[in-house]
Amino acid sequence: MKQAIIVAIAHCMVVVSAVNEANGEIKQVIVCEGEHANLSCPEGRYIAIRLANYGRFTISQCNPTFNTELSTTCQNDKTLSILQLRCNGKFECEFPVNNDHLGDACPKTSKYLDLQYDCTLIPVTTPTTTTTTTTTKKIDARMLTDVHPSASYKRDNPETIQSVYEDSKRGVLHCQPVSFRDIEWPKTEADRVAKMGCPIGSDGHAEWKCEANGEWSKEGADLSRCVSSWSSRLREEAEDGEEPVDHLETLREIQQMTRKEELLGGDLIALSAAIDSSIPTTMQSSNADAFAELVVESVNNMAKESQSPAWSDLNAVKSRKVATALMESVDKVAAGVSMLTTPDTTRTIIKPTVEVEISNVKVHEYVTFPSMSLYTNSYDTIDVPKEALTLRDQANAHAKVVYATYSSMATHMEPESRTNADGVLVERLIATNILSTSIVNKASRIQTISRLKHPVVLTFRAKSWSNLTSPTCVWWNSTRLSWSSNGCSLELHNTTHIVCHCDHLTHFAVLMDVYDHELPVGHNVMLTFITYAGCSLSVICLLLSLFSFHCFGSGGDRICIHNNLCFCLLVAETVFLLGIWQTQNKLYCGIIAGVLHYFFLAAFTWMLLEGFELYYMLVEVFQSGDSKRPYFYLFGYGCPAVVVTVATWMDRFSYGTERYCWLRVDNYFILSFVGPVAVILVCNCAFLMMTLCIVCRHSNVGYTPCKQDRDTIKNVRSWLKGAVALVFLLGLTWTFGLLWIDEQSTVMAYAFTTLNSLQGLFIFLFHVVFNDRMHKDYRKWTRRTSWLPDCMREESARSRPSPYMPATGSGTAQGLSSNSSTGSELLKWFGGGGSSKTGKFWRDLFSRYYSTHH
Incomplete structure (x- = not known):
């Protein structure tokens, strides 16, 4: 207690840091409420206040009783302007620190003044509305920053600063002033590093590079040297402490402060070291649980989402070091607690971002961790083989095991981008929690386990997979601070789980490639409109085609094929229109995807039957009276059913994605659609090519075979045009669709959406509107339909050619080109x-x- 009072009194005194008056470096002054502040500069230099706040951002400053109920978010935005008007441009400046002079932003909270100023050769004044005759150059105090091309903390001389402003008038690139992390970053010349004092309540300096293009570095400011006074104190106490009770008190204070305070990047580094130093090598049963609880709680507080800005203060390497240190601290304290566990017992610590299970288990061939996974499937699990549990000593009947999972630590251990086979740089993300299992040896240390004959089986619950593909099982190499896939392999994965096999024990995760090819909002709106309008038109045309075939068609196998082709496309387009975006319910989405899979395959199958029927009509010598319809139905609906059934049996979870109710692409499940379609298109092209050859050969020689009459050849020629066009349309549509999925091209998206929406219109035009046979069947229907108006029946009769003499005009062509x-x-x-x-x-x-x- 005595030591705490001494520290508090010392903080209530005027603190001057980085005093080097000869070079004009930054000075930091902290003055408690009720005292006087005295700012001064050597002869020939002038005060320039850069940062100031009269409030409170930390518990430890000016708090001799260490009252933890004080607000630590007290900020007075008027402090800087008040003190700049009072002190800027003077040699000395003295003023009382109280509410009357600086304002009271936080009533009922004791405050302190945290101020940073500089002594410059240029007298700085603050512009006001009063007109003066002074010849002193007015420069905003915030512009007087340390701007260096190197990392050394040495202030540029005034001549250099002056030249920067003059060069700016000649078009030199600069980064614009910006407020970031409670620091006012000034206008900075390109390709230089701005160095500023740390936020109020912390010591050190922050850096941020202005890139050559005149933009601040996207990596953000580096605040790894900014350490709050309370975290520095706790680190020193942890390193100097000798008794377990002292370490326990330090951990308790770390747990409280990390829960309340907003951390800086330097705090993460200091506190991770303090936690590691506070964990004793040997624990007593009386305080072992308290140590584990405090360490896990502190790690949870530091890793939670609200502390993300602090992690952003660190570069990638420092962030990985801190994350590694925190996870190793959890393993270390858990290993110590495990030595106090009795056989067949388990201790569990569950926090929002960290879950730990310490157990003493009986050895079996494979043991699953955590034990809670036996009762619920919401956990990531690890199945550990016997040889790892026994440490390759068959005499060990029990094993002390530490299981831990981290849900938010992955964001601070992101992998580097990789170059794919096409030479493209692909970003990667951790798509799962970080999972670890460790075996504790007799010395209360984590035992290294590697080169296992029987693999460790890891089952991860997959997170959101939007724009993610190519999962890779990896483990954390704490020496190289990087993820490695050596010794791990991917066994299987679907939309909910990923299974990996590894030959050792450490920290594991799953990496996935990021393909960020989201279309702009305007394109999405237009594509949605085209889809709804085109599919609606397609559905109407398919209904009209079915009506025409049913009412006007004269029957036959070809009309049967047309009917079923239209029916399959009608169902597919309707389900596509109503259900393609119904991704809220995974079960319904999977069913919709399965229905689309089946009916699109069925449409392609009936299209194949049409090509076969055209070829069969030319090569059949004697017309058989038996109908082929039963075989057509069996083939047209049976083959797609077999494909969909096999695909469902292989991986039913790949029906439906996060964005669409369709087949997954990243795990090649789409091949269950692409493969059969490719085979159908090849076979159909073969039938149509053979049919085309026969027709062309007969046209060239000038006669028809005795087994065929002239009208049959002419009708086949007309039908062949429609069949070839349909094959081309359907094939081209899904070619564009696959290219869109693979390349994510906007042009491909428009092509696929447009062609897919107009298939019904094409069928109606080619097989109904422009079909001569349908014209004749329509005239027959009108003649024998008594309820039609006489004008329609008479018109039909006039257009009918004479049975004995050739009709003139178009009637001749129509009559002789039909298949009658x-x-x-x-x-x-x-x-x-x-x-x-x-x-x-x-x-x-x-x-x-x-x-x-x-």
């Missing part, structure tokens, strides 16, 4: 059996007339 036998019957009638001269005359006349009008 009109053309063949006319040839037979005019030919009269094909043997007389009269028949030859009429055949020649008909042929010339037909060639002229067709």
Whole structure:
């Protein structure tokens, strides 16, 4: 207690740091409320106040009774302007520190003045609205900063500072003034380092580099040298303490201060060292649990999200060092506690960001940690083999094991980017918690376990996987401060879990590559509009096509194929329109993805059957009376069902993603769709090419085979155009879709969305509107439908060609290009059996007339 009072009294006195008047370095003054502040500079120099606050940011300053209930967020924004008006440009400045002169920003809280000033050769004044005749150059005190190309803390001479401002007028790049981490960073010349005093209540200096492009470094300011006075004191107490009770008191104070105070980067370094120094090598049963609880609680306080700014004060290497030290402290204190555990007992410490289980377990072939995972599946688990538990000594029947998991430490141990096979730099993130299991030996130390014959099995619960892919199982190399995959392998993964095998024990995690290819908001809105408008139009056209085939079609296998193709696309497009973004419920999203998978595959399968039917019509010598529809239905719906069933059995969790109700891409599950589609397109192209060859060969030689009539060839030629166009459209649509998924190109996104939305419109145009057979079937339907108006029936009759004489105009072309036998019957009638001269005359006349009008 006596020592604390002495320290408090010392802090209540005027503190001057970094005194070097000859060089004009920064001076820090701390004055308690009710006392007087006295600022002075040597002859020829002038006061320039840079930072000032009359309030409270720490418990330890000016608090002789160490009252922990005081507010530590008391800031008075008017302090700086008040004191700049009072003292800037003077040789000496004395004033009382109280509420009357500086204001009371925090009533009922004892305050202190924390001030930083400089002694400059240039007299600094603060501009006011009063007109003066002074010839002194007015410079904002905040502009007088240490700006250096090197890291040494030596102030530039005034001539250098003056030249910077003059160069700025000639276009030299500068970083603009900015307020960051309670420090006013001044205008700084490019490619130089600005050095400023640390925030009020801490000692040291902060640095921030102005890059060559005139922008502040994206790594942020380096406050690793900024250490609060209370954390410096606790570090000294931890290093000087000898008795366990002293260490326990230090840890208790660290736990309290880290819970209340806003830390700086230097505090993290100091406190991590203090925690490590406070853990005794040997513990007593009376205080072992208290040590473990305080260490874990302190680590949790330092790793929680509210302390993220402090971690940002450190560069990547220092951040990894602190994180490593904290995790090793948890292992160290847990190992000490484990020596006091009895067989088959477990001690658990659960905090928001850290969970620890210390157990003394009976050895089996594999033992799962933590024990809580036996009752709930919400934990990351480690299955440890017997050879690791026994430390390769079969005589050991029990093992002392420390299990720990860290949910937020991963953000402070991020891996470096890697270069992929294409030479592109890919960012990586830790996609899971950090998980560790350690075996404690008889000396109460963590035993190194490596090169196990039977692997350690780690099961991680996956976090959000938006824009993440390519999981890699890794372990933390505390010597190199980096993640390594040596000795670990990925066994399997899905949307919820990742399973790894490793041949040693340490700290583990899973890394994933980041592919940040989010489309801009404007493009997303436009693509959404195209999707809804296009799919709605497609659904309407598919319904019209089904209605036309049902009412006007004359039946047959081709109409059956068209009906089923339209039906599959209709269901797929409707489900796509209503359910592609329904990702809130994973079960429903998976079902929607499965339905889309099945019906899109079915649509491609029926398209393949259409190509087969065209080819079969040309090569079949004798028309069979038996219908092939049962085989078509079995193939058209059975094959997609087999593919979807096998895919579901292999990995049902890959139906549905975080963003869309579709198949996952990162684990190659999409191949269950791409593979069959590729096979179908190749086979369909083969059928269509063979069909096209037959048609072209018959057209070149000028006659048709005896087993085919002229109309069949003409109809096949017309149908072939539609089939080729459909294959091209569907194939091109999903080619654009796969390129969009792989390359995330905006152009590919628009192409895929547009083509996918217009498939129904294409089918309606090619197979209904522009189909001659449908025109004839429509005329037949109107003639035999009595309830239609007479005008429609008469128009249909006028457009019908004569059964004995060729019609003129378009009627001839339509009549002879249909797949009816009109053309063949006319040839037979005019030919009269094909043997007389009269028949030859009429055949020649008909042929010339037909060639002229067709």
